[in-house]
Amino acid sequence: MLKLYFLLSYEFLKIGIFALGGGYAALPFLYYIQKQYNWFTVDELTNMIAVSNITPGPIGINMATYTGYTTAGIIGSILSTFAIVFAPFIFTITIIKIFNKFKSCSIINDIFLGLRPASCALLTSIGLQLFIQTVSNSENLSFSSMHFDYRAIILFLILIVPFSFIKKNPLLVIIAGAIGGIILKSF
Amino acid sequence: MKVKLFDIFKIFFIIGIQLLGGGYVIVPLLQKYIVEERKWLTEEELVDYFAMSQCIPGIIAGNIAIFSGYKARKFLGSIMAILGIVTPSFICIILLANLLTSVVSNPIVHNAFWGIRISVIILILVTIKDIWKKSVNSKFTYFMYFFILISLIILPVSPTVIIIVSALLAILHSKLEGRKDA
Structure with a gap:
């Protein structure tokens, strides 16, 4: 059991260090763990990913908690969650320390002048990608598997008008989207 | 406080x-x-x-x-x-x-x-x-926004690369600006 705890922490520590670019970057690592250790089946893993998607919280954290729980119970889930945030925590604190030390340098301000529009562009491309995926009803952008889903555009137009004017409330937008999805897709 | x-x-x-x-x-x-x-x-x-x-x-x-x-x-x-x-x-x-x-x-x-x-x-x-408004408000920042957005659409680049390239471009930009002022 101790060995299992150790391996679990080790694998999730690795994911924390190497999974660059958000929760989905952890997926290949999880498939690797599945193959390497057989702690769970591929079907179970698919299920865990699906559940992580519908549970509140960052998807990467959800996957870590769930995989740890399935593999080694509550202690396993605590270890894997702790392990996956450990390295990024150290990295982030280090970056903040360095950043604060050089904050007064004009070069840092110059750099952020370039990073802010880059952030905007990144967000735009994420939004665009999600939009295309939802409208074309496909995960990958191959035209052969595309099914145009006009309902996505209808829901988009219904939601965009009120929510770009009234005081924004993210939870309200999420709830409205969920209800809209159920109504439009079920009938 | x-x-x-x-x-x-x-x-x-x-x-x-x-x-x-x-x-x-x-x-x-x-x-x-x-x-x-x-x-x-x-x-x-x-x-x-x-x-x-x-x-x-x-x-x-x-x-x-x-x-x-x-x-x-x-x-x-x-x-x-x-x-x-x-x-x-x-x-x-x-x-x-x-x-x-x-x-x-x-x-x-x-x-x-x-x-x-x-x-x-x-x-x-x-x-x-x-x-x-606070991010894209000058010739340079408009250029950065569209440059990066277009590269993201055309090429599957990772966000890390994007952030590093933008930092370098920003440094280059400030060096050029500085020379102009001097």
Whole structure:
């Protein structure tokens, strides 16, 4: 059991260090763990990913908690969650320390002048990608598997008008989207 | 005035509960709870943290939480922030994991999450609209925005590369500007 705890922490520590670019970057690592250790089946893993998607919280954290729980119970889930945030925590604190030390340098301000529009562009491309995926009803952008889903555009137009004017409330937008999805897709 | 540690935990716990449909939703949530309501961060800081979180390994939402917690109350603040973000998902998974396995295949849940994807797109759009004025407001920043957006559409580049390239371009730009002034 101790060995299992150790391996679990080790694998999730690795994911924390190497999974660059958000929760989905952890997926290949999880498939690797599945193959390497057989702690769970591929079907179970698919299920865990699906559940992580519908549970509140960052998807990467959800996957870590769930995989740890399935593999080694509550202690396993605590270890894997702790392990996956450990390295990024150290990295982030280090970056903040360095950043604060050089904050007064004009070069840092110059750099952020370039990073802010880059952030905007990144967000735009994420939004665009999600939009295309939802409208074309496909995960990958191959035209052969595309099914145009006009309902996505209808829901988009219904939601965009009120929510770009009234005081924004993210939870309200999420709830409205969920209800809209159920109504439009079920009938 | 010092921000209370428990307050940091509480706010990130509340944000964690509302984090549905992927980590990017944390940006509008932070904007509402921390920039507008509590003023622990400025809008520029939020954008900067988002940019830096992209190039630090780990879960982006977690990294932004650590940055924001640190800004509010240094080291302990960042620990409170990450604990707050992690706890709701932890509780949900432990308590509901078995139940959720059957829920996932339910078509109604499926449709609800299809709709939530549209919500996430809207939230992203509204966020861009809010941070736009302070981020894209000069010839150089307009150039950066479109240059990066187009490269992201054409090439499958990782965000890390994008952030590093933009930092280099920004340094180059300031060097050229400096020479012009001199």
